[in-house]
Amino acid sequence: MLEIRNLHARIAETGTEIIRGLNLTVKDGEVAAIMGPNGSGKSTLSYVLAGRDDYEVTEGEILYNGGSILDLDPAERAAKGIFLAFQYPMEIPGVASMEFLKVAMNSQRKARGEEPLKVPEFLKRVREATASLSIDMAMLKRPLNVGFSGGEKKRAEILQMKLLEPKLCVLDETDSGLDIDALKIVAGGVNALRAPDRAIVVITHYQRLLEYIVPDSVHVLYKGQVVKSGDKGLAIELEANGYAGVIEEAA
Amino acid sequence: MNIQTTRTRTAAETALIDTFAARLPDLPGDKAVIAKRREAIAALEARGLPNRKVEAWHYTDLRRLLTTVPAFDADADAVAVAPLLEGSTVLSILNGKAGKAQPVEGVTIVSAAEKMADGIFAPALQPATDDDAVGAINAAFAADGWFLDIADGAAPATPIEIQSAQAGGQVHTRLAARVGEGAKATVVERHVGTGDALASSVTNIVVGDDAELRWLIVQEQPVGATQLGQFNAWIGKNAKLTLFIMNLGGRLVRQEIRVDAKGEGGEFTLRGVNLLAGSTHCDVTMVLDHSAFGTKSTEVIRNIVTDKAEGAFQGQIRVAQQAQKTDAKMACNTLLLSDEGGFSVKPELEIFADDVVCGHGATVAEIDRNSLFYLMARGIEEKTARGLLVKAFLAEVIEGLEDEPIVEALEAKLDGWFAEHG
Numbered sequence: 001m002l003e004i005r006n007l008h009a010r011i012a013e014t015g016t017e018i019i020r021g022l023n024l025t026v027k028d029g030e031v032a033a034i035m036g037p038n039g040s041g042k043s044t045l046s047y048v049l050a051g052r053d054d055y056e057v058t059e060g061e062i063l064y065n066g067g068s069i070l071d072l073d074p075a076e077r078a079a080k081g082i083f084l085a086f087q088y089p090m091e092i093p094g095v096a097s098m099e100f101l102k103v104a105m106n107s108q109r110k111a112r113g114e115e116p117l118k119v120p121e122f123l124k125r126v127r128e129a130t131a132s133l134s135i136d137m138a139m140l141k142r143p144l145n146v147g148f149s150g151g152e153k154k155r156a157e158i159l160q161m162k163l164l165e166p167k168l169c170v171l172d173e174t175d176s177g178l179d180i181d182a183l184k185i186v187a188g189g190v191n192a193l194r195a196p197d198r199a200i201v202v203i204t205h206y207q208r209l210l211e212y213i214v215p216d217s218v219h220v221l222y223k224g225q226v227v228k229s230g231d232k233g234l235a236i237e238l239e240a241n242g243y244a245g246v247i248e249e250a251a
Numbered sequence: 252m253n254i255q256t257t258r259t260r261t262a263a264e265t266a267l268i269d270t271f272a273a274r275l276p277d278l279p280g281d282k283a284v285i286a287k288r289r290e291a292i293a294a295l296e297a298r299g300l301p302n303r304k305v306e307a308w309h310y311t312d313l314r315r316l317l318t319t320v321p322a323f324d325a326d327a328d329a330v331a332v333a334p335l336l337e338g339s340t341v342l343s344i345l346n347g348k349a350g351k352a353q354p355v356e357g358v359t360i361v362s363a364a365e366k367m368a369d370g371i372f373a374p375a376l377q378p379a380t381d382d383d384a385v386g387a388i389n390a391a392f393a394a395d396g397w398f399l400d401i402a403d404g405a406a407p408a409t410p411i412e413i414q415s416a417q418a419g420g421q422v423h424t425r426l427a428a429r430v431g432e433g434a435k436a437t438v439v440e441r442h443v444g445t446g447d448a449l450a451s452s453v454t455n456i457v458v459g460d461d462a463e464l465r466w467l468i469v470q471e472q473p474v475g476a477t478q479l480g481q482f483n484a485w486i487g488k489n490a491k492l493t494l495f496i497m498n499l500g501g502r503l504v505r506q507e508i509r510v511d512a513k514g515e516g517g518e519f520t521l522r523g524v525n526l527l528a529g530s531t532h533c534d535v536t537m538v539l540d541h542s543a544f545g546t547k548s549t550e551v552i553r554n555i556v557t558d559k560a561e562g563a564f565q566g567q568i569r570v571a572q573q574a575q576k577t578d579a580k581m582a583c584n585t586l587l588l589s590d591e592g593g594f595s596v597k598p599e600l601e602i603f604a605d606d607v608v609c610g611h612g613a614t615v616a617e618i619d620r621n622s623l624f625y626l627m628a629r630g631i632e633e634k635t636a637r638g639l640l641v642k643a644f645l646a647e648v649i650e651g652l653e654d655e656p657i658v659e660a661l662e663a664k665l666d667g668w669f670a671e672h673g
Contacts, residue, residue: 050624050628051627051628052624052628053624054620073627073633074624074627074628075627075628075629075630075631075632075633075636077628078627078628078629078630079630083628084628086625086628089625090621090622090625092622092625092626092640092643093643093647094642094643094644094645094646094647094650095626095639095640095643100626100629100639103631103635103639104626104629104630104631107629107630107631107632107635108629108630111630111632143643143647160629164629164630
């Protein structure tokens with residue numbers, strides 16, 4: 001599904017290198033957790049995967065289903081099935097949530113050569129997805145993410161993910177700012193999307209989320225590199241002993 | 252102060268002055284009105300058109316920008332268009348001449364030509380200041396228009412649209428409304444056309460105590476037309492005036508707003524959306540007086556600038572000494588979508604009271620990169636995503652009107668503009 005080889009990326013404006021020779025492989029159906037202390041490059045990795053042009057890839061390769069995605073813009077990547085759930089979803093006043101969902105779904109369908117969704121079918125899908133995430137349809141009458149609480153924003157991200165049916169989901173600190181009830185709803189939404197032909201990359205600072213979204217693999221990111229990989233036991237070890245041991249070991 | 256007498260007249264000044272004598276016999280009005288017209292043209296002759304050295308015209312050098320003045324064209328075949336809001340009562344002005352009056356319950360409707368002969372009209376033609384070129388040109392040439400007298404407590408069930416349509420030449424219209432005590436109305440002032448006309452329009456409104464008036468100016472002149480507009484209003488006690496302005500066209504556009512919140516507790520709301528494309532020059536200039544205790548105002552202007560278009564917003568708020576507890580907020584935000592376009596903003600506060608809240612803010616920005624990335628990350632291609640964000644920037648102001656049919660009609664105008672210019 002995803003293969004990152006010796007990736008180097010820097011902030012375009014300042015030239016500061018953040019990702020420094022990162023290697024990572026995620027297979028079809030796999031849930032991979034990326035953990036690491038603040039400043040290790042977790043969010044940068046998620047942005048680079050989604051194609052944000054504030055970052056420049058200077059070396060290495062990102063292969064998605066065997067093909068390089070480095071020359072694709074964010075919309076093209078999304079249409080190919082890559083989805084980033086944002087740590088801080090943008091509030092966009094003036095863009096109605098429903099309109100946004102419809103345009104996004106139909107843009108992706110168009111890029112894949114599919115017919116646009118008819119309104120009743122679109123509404124049916126949204127209704128089903130909102131119900132499963134305990135989202136009130138009234139929330140979608142508001143402008144996109146405007147006035148949403150932290151928990152509502154995260155749920156809205158998972159809603160988008162559900163509707164867009166991506167193949168590679170990248171969740172950037174989806175647990176931040178969530179209370180335990182919201183966390184369970186969000187984790188439930190993600191778990192429902194686990195499928196043999198879909199991979200999920202969960203980026204998180206804390207082990208807590210991984211109690212609800214149990215990963216197949218755990219990777220520790222430090223100074224822009226994966227310094228250690230293991231199974232879910234690694235996350236528990238990190239929670240107990242902190243990052244210091246793993247980092248020292250790697251150094 | 253005779254500096255201006257030595258300068259050479261521009262072609263436009265010459266055309267205005269020279270055609271006046273020939274035009275005068277065809278213009279309506281009693282003796283006093285005719286005298287006002289002569290005064291106005293004499294002032295124009297003495298002072299010339301204002302240039303950028305005149306403060307109120309600093310961003311719109313009318314002397315330089317008004318390059319030609321077309322001749323009057325009595326046979327121009329102006330065509331009315333469908334009203335902005337479905338079900339409106341339409342009062343048309345075709346080629347500068349008022350059409351047939353339509354009945355509206357609770358409203359007395361008289362053409363301006365008729366009104367100008369009533370013996371008491373002349374003072375209304377007095378330009379607001381010495382620099383009031385729009386008022387002077389209009390006073391000299393205004394031929395027709397509509398007067399609405401909305402009875403006390405009246406609330407017409409449907410909106411009224413005053414539609415001025417031109418097909419070239421010159422059209423100079425006068426509009427006025429008296430909104431009676433406790434009355435409630437929505438009026439659309441529309442400027443449309445097909446020719447490269449010179450159009451001027453002056454609107455005078457008195458909003459009575461406890462009345463509520465919503466006035467929408469929608470200017471959609473073709474790319475070759477010049478539109479000089481002026482909106483004057485006096486707001487009574489606890490009355491509410493909401494003025495919405497949408498500029499979608501024209502080559503040279505000046506829309507002036509002069510409002511006096513003169514009754515205690517009066518409220519003024521201005522929402523403006525200016526869409527500038529091609530080589531349009533569009534200037535919205537407001538002078539707002541808070542003259543009474545506890546008056547409120549908010550002004551939000553949003554502009555988008557593409558191509559080589561230029562725009563300006565001047566917003567002056569004056570708070571008189573007796574206008575304690577004034578609450579005034581003004582904001583002007585511009586999205587620059589081209590490196591060749593420009594927009595100038597000049598906020599001015601003049602406060603003589605000591606217990607007031609007054610604020611203003613202005614931004615000129617490009618499309619927000621974070622928002623653009625967010626939309627694109629959901630598969631929305633860049634062009635569509637940019638379009639959504641630009642529309643959203645303007646739609647926010649329109650949605651503030653909180654009236655579904657109006658919001659839908661105005662957003663349809665936006666869509667039409669984007670289809671043509673996006």
